[in-house]
Amino acid sequence: MADLKLRDVRKSYGQTEVIKGVDLDILDGEFVVFVGPSGCGKSTLLRLIAGLEDITSGDIEIGGRLVNDVEPRDRGVAMVFQSYALYPHMTVRENVGFGLRLAKVPKAQREQAVGEAARILQMEPLLDRKPAQLSGGQRQRVAIGRAIVRDPDVFLFDEPLSNLDAALRMDMRAELAGLHQQLDSTMIYVTHDQVEAMTLADKIVVLKDGEVQQIGAPMELYEHPANLFVAGFIGAPKMNLLPGKVTAVDGHEAVLSGADLPRLVLPAPEGDKLAAGDEITLGLRPHDLKRMPDGPLELHTDLLERLGHETVVAGHLPTGARLTAVLDGRSPVALDETIRLGFEPSSARLFDAGGRAI
Amino acid sequence: MTHLENATAGAPKAPAPRPAATRRARRRRRDAVMFIGPAFLIYAAFVIVPLGMSVYYSLLRWDGIGPISGATFYGLKNYIEVLTDDDLLQIIGNAFQLAAWFTIPPVVLGLAVASAIRSQMAGRFGTATRTILFLPQVIPLVAAGIAWSWMYDRNGVVNQFLSLIGLESWTRGWLGDFTYALPAVGIIGAWVLLGLCTMLLVTGIARIDGSLYEAAKLDGARPRHEFRFVTLPGLKNEIGICVTVTIIQALSSFDIVYVATAGGPGIETTVPGLEIYRLAFAHRQVGLASALAIVLMILVLACVLPIQWALRERKQ
Ligand SMILES: Nc1ncnc2c1ncn2[C@@H]1O[C@H](COP(=O)(O)OP(=O)(O)O)[C@@H](O)[C@H]1O
């Protein structure tokens, strides 16, 4: 177990800077998820922490020790790879015990540690098989077992569930959460799937183009996205973003209007952050939209997904702007229908012309 | 007409899908024969027939010039001679020594080169190395043999180099030396085959999942462990192919030896391939030559089949 600190960590491949100065504090025992679109540098950041790549500049501390020049094997980290990376010619037992074998741990002790890991992951019957004889989910277990058995300070996971089917992914997600509770160790988990991030994380780090967009607890990110990118990335379906303009600010109230927006009166944020004439973007979560006979938004539906417990309705506003709403499961709505939607003023989010939350 | 009626009448008795399946199976078999047939005929004409004739000749005493009807049946005496004659046994032994030279240095160096350029695989360095090492492969063996015999000459670059670094006393006419001629020839073969082995091993190592090396690093592996636990197991097939090819090359070698030493001094570098040629065309002992050829073939199979067998078993 250890905490972890990143100070202005940068990584360039040749001329292209891939990680552009990341500062991050990870507490002992925390489950941190790096999330972001493909190619944003999540894996690179994880590999920098593991020591599989050298940082170009900055500092990485694990458990209070500067590890910039420490070999991967001496960093006290274990990693679970997306491709599992099991040694194909070794049995599961040998795969899991390989690290201990290299560390010259006596055989009896090694067997015991492997057995313990196998018990935690319920894979005792698999111990004498080769990786080729395992299913994807079982391989995943072995890869995790190999990490557990080394009793690392920090666990690193690089998209460990992305090769599994949806049902298995959900099971493994729950198991990983359980594992974290059981082992109580620091875990860093990389995914492009915001659902995994929301469900697993104590703390989410949203990355885009090698820069941290926001760090926070899942609900914090959901409720108060720091910018348009986070707003669009966290939450499914995506937050609706409608351009508008401030027409007046009057004490505690701001009046907005826009092509898609009829006159809207919202509580003005603290401080004088809004002024009449400001260009803004209004963010509305699909789940916050409700059918209201006199609601301000007029949606012409053209897509209907009935999921049972809820109904996802998508369509366009009179100007053509797209809007998605999530209504009640049995909501009597039809395709090609015009419905009126409204929302609690407090659930609306405002972003300035630069995309930052107001 | 009756035939058709019979078939219809009999149909309800037999399971319904059966006739169709049989007809399809028959058609499939006919297609297979049609596709394999021509290749099989060529194979038979150029492999099986000559092999059978060699076996037949090996049982005769024949000078290869007169009509074969004039040859005398000799039974297994040719084989007994091959397996008891000291010179012929030494020649077979030479082939095995040569096999060690042809096989071990190329595979060991190939593995070293492949491991070394694994990380630079995509780079220009890797491509350049591969090209340079592969060059000997495209040079005709005869040309390679001639070039090397110049280099091994009393005034050749090998001796010049030894003199240059102060090892004057080591200089000699390498290919005429009773002790060093065979190793010298072996090095020529190793040089030729190094490219092929490196090529195979470099390509093979590129196919090993890179994250295995990273996983091993995190598991505490040092480079030697990575080599032993990731590279070697991952290259088992390629190493098997290299060993198979180099052993066959060594045991059946002819051209390099013929050009470099013509089998001398004495019979120090004579290999079965050379001896077969000599027995058949110079000494007119076609029967004995054929027997040696058959023995050589059996030796090649005895070396190569276990390797192939081991590789096949591993895949299951
Ligand atoms: N070895 C490398 N050389 C050059 N560019 C790289 C290398 N590894 C990653 N990159 C680049 O760095 C960026 C981030 O990659 P990565 O961390 O794998 O993204 P993610 O895991 O978020 O999908 C990508 O644009 C990728 O092309």
Ligand SMILES: [Mg+2]
């Ligand atoms: Mg990645």
